[in-house]
Amino acid sequence: MELLNYDFMQRAMIAALLVGLTAPAVGTFIVQRRLALLGDGIGHVALTGVALGFLTGTTPVVTAVIVSVLGAVAIELVRARGRTSGDVALALLFYGGIAGGVMLIGLSPGGSNATLMSALFGSISSVTEEDVWITAALAVAVLGVVVYFGRELFLLCQDEDVARTSGLPVRFLSLLIAVTAAVTVVIAMRVVGLLMVSALMVVPVATSQQLSRSFLATMLLAMGFGVVATVGGLSSAFYAGVAPGATIVLLSLAGFVLALGIGRFVRRSRAQESTP
Amino acid sequence: MKSETAFAMTGGHVVLDGRPVLRGVDVTIAQGEVVAILGTNGSGKSTLIRALLGLLPLSAGSTLIYGAPPSRFREWWRVGYVPQRLQVGGGVPATVKEVVSSGRVARRRRLSRTSSADRVAIDAALSAVGMSHRAGDPVSTLSGGQQQRVLIARALAGEPDLFVMDEPTAGVDAESQHALAGTLAAQAALGKTIVLVTHELGAVESIITRSIVVKNGVIVHDGDLSVRPGGRHEYAGADLDRSGLDHAGLGGIGLGTGPLGTGT
Numbered sequence: 001m002e003l004l005n006y007d008f009m010q011r012a013m014i015a016a017l018l019v020g021l022t023a024p025a026v027g028t029f030i031v032q033r034r035l036a037l038l039g040d041g042i043g044h045v046a047l048t049g050v051a052l053g054f055l056t057g058t059t060p061v062v063t064a065v066i067v068s069v070l071g072a073v074a075i076e077l078v079r080a081r082g083r084t085s086g087d088v089a090l091a092l093l094f095y096g097g098i099a100g101g102v103m104l105i106g107l108s109p110g111g112s113n114a115t116l117m118s119a120l121f122g123s124i125s126s127v128t129e130e131d132v133w134i135t136a137a138l139a140v141a142v143l144g145v146v147v148y149f150g151r152e153l154f155l156l157c158q159d160e161d162v163a164r165t166s167g168l169p170v171r172f173l174s175l176l177i178a179v180t181a182a183v184t185v186v187i188a189m190r191v192v193g194l195l196m197v198s199a200l201m202v203v204p205v206a207t208s209q210q211l212s213r214s215f216l217a218t219m220l221l222a223m224g225f226g227v228v229a230t231v232g233g234l235s236s237a238f239y240a241g242v243a244p245g246a247t248i249v250l251l252s253l254a255g256f257v258l259a260l261g262i263g264r265f266v267r268r269s270r271a272q273e274s275t276p
Numbered sequence: 277m278k279s280e281t282a283f284a285m286t287g288g289h290v291v292l293d294g295r296p297v298l299r300g301v302d303v304t305i306a307q308g309e310v311v312a313i314l315g316t317n318g319s320g321k322s323t324l325i326r327a328l329l330g331l332l333p334l335s336a337g338s339t340l341i342y343g344a345p346p347s348r349f350r351e352w353w354r355v356g357y358v359p360q361r362l363q364v365g366g367g368v369p370a371t372v373k374e375v376v377s378s379g380r381v382a383r384r385r386r387l388s389r390t391s392s393a394d395r396v397a398i399d400a401a402l403s404a405v406g407m408s409h410r411a412g413d414p415v416s417t418l419s420g421g422q423q424q425r426v427l428i429a430r431a432l433a434g435e436p437d438l439f440v441m442d443e444p445t446a447g448v449d450a451e452s453q454h455a456l457a458g459t460l461a462a463q464a465a466l467g468k469t470i471v472l473v474t475h476e477l478g479a480v481e482s483i484i485t486r487s488i489v490v491k492n493g494v495i496v497h498d499g500d501l502s503v504r505p506g507g508r509h510e511y512a513g514a515d516l517d518r519s520g521l522d523h524a525g526l527g528g529i530g531l532g533t534g535p536l537g538t539g540t
Binding site (some may be wrong): 148 | 289326329330331349350351352353355356365366367369370371373375378379381382384386388391412413414423430434440
């Protein structure tokens with residue numbers, strides 16, 4: 001593994017591995033809740049957070065976490081209120097986030113199109129040691145939430161009314177999913193960029209959905225696919241000299257198409273087995 | 277089980293989208309009663325049970341679950357709610373066992389390992405509805421009736437004192453209706469309270485001890501179901517689907533004349 005001889009690639013690999021593991025774990029709940037585009041929404045809002053970091057000279061990851069958590073809470077509150085006006089309210093938030101980010105990056109000293117591009121499409125090779133530590137801490141927090149609240153989140157995603165009549169704190173758990181998704185978006189930002197962040201939460205889950213039979217297996221398999229996509233994508237991008245974020249996303253999509261075919265085949269042969 | 281009041285609603289009003297759906301409902305259900313809430317579509321019967329459970333807020337009046345308002349009620353393990361159908365959500369697969377196990381959530385502490393009591397209750401719930409052999413199958417591969425049985429098993433797994441069921445017999449095949457009636461009869465014999473909303477009684481009729489008919493958001497009948505031959509006009513007056521209440525039409529279900537295969 002010649003690529004691991006470079007310090008920046010070692011850091012990039014650790015970040016990629018953590019993202020591949022956490023994004024699909026949260027993603028499984030998000031997909032089941034029909035919030036597949038939540039990550040995209042948060043990604044847009046997070047751009048304003050990144051820009052605020054540049055503007056104020058704070059670490060962009062920190063400001064991104066703060067702003068995207070606030071955005072996620074706002075999105076969840078709009079969602080819980082009802083659906084009709086929610087759509088438009090969400091759209092306003094997304095465009096506000098992107099426009100605010102572009103504006104603030106332009107205003108910040110040293111802000112350039114390059115800064116903007118790296119936030120939008122990822123810049124994994126510029127991951128610093130501090131970034132790795134922050135990413136690792138956030139990833140532990142996200143996986144901790146999934147393990148600790150997993151049983152309750154499963155029921156919440158199955159049926160909100162049943163969750164409520166089981167005495168679960170439905171509002172808290174809904175906010176928890178949104179906030180965890182926001183944190184995941186920030187972790188994944190460096191690796192694939194804000195515009196493609198959601199792909200890592202959704203595509204591995206959609207892939208494993210084709211092959212698995214249980215919720216737990218879907219989640220674990222999706223985490224496996226996530227790691228293969230991020231680590232595999234990053235290494236191939238290194239050797240081929242192409243953009244890592246795009247390679248990772250395209251690799252996940254290729255995996256999805258493959259799983260779609262295999263899934264069909266497996267289901268058909270299962271159906272034949274069960275017919276006498 | 278000591279004599280208790282499961283539900284007590286006084287002057288309950290519910291407004292949905294600016295339209296009054298419940299208009300002054302007084303109802304008290306004691307522990308151990310098996311109550312059918314009847315009514316046509318849009319009569320407000322589903323709204324009534326959702327309001328009783330605190331899933332819908334009252335615009336006027338008050339309601340208590342085991343003596344506490346829903347917002348301050350803490351003993352949710354005593355309640356087993358069976359919704360009308362299994363929600364598909366985003367289509368992430370879940371096995372029969374996963375869904376049924378989630379019914380124990382009110383009785384389990386976070387991070388706790390599955391105890392032997394959990395395991396026993398889950399297995400008992402699965403076998404009570406005759407779905408043990410499908411435990412490892414994804415719920416999406418089951419028929420509508422089988423999915424309904426899984427939802428009931430989820431409630432059973434929590435070992436509640438009170439079952440609240442929304443249309444448990446709607447669109448359910450004869451075999452599943454029969455299984456459901458047997459399961460509910462066993463629970464009723466244990467002194468559990470059962471409240472079910474339905475627009476047709478089907479196979480469960482034999483265990484009902486009381487019927488409440490809702491029409492246009494008010495209760496128009498509350499009493500014994502067995503007096504029906506004499507009092508049938510009351511139901512006719514409530515515009516009930518006659519075929520649903522027609523005794524003769526139910527005969528076949530108990531005898532299991534329907535397809536008895538495991539069918540999918």
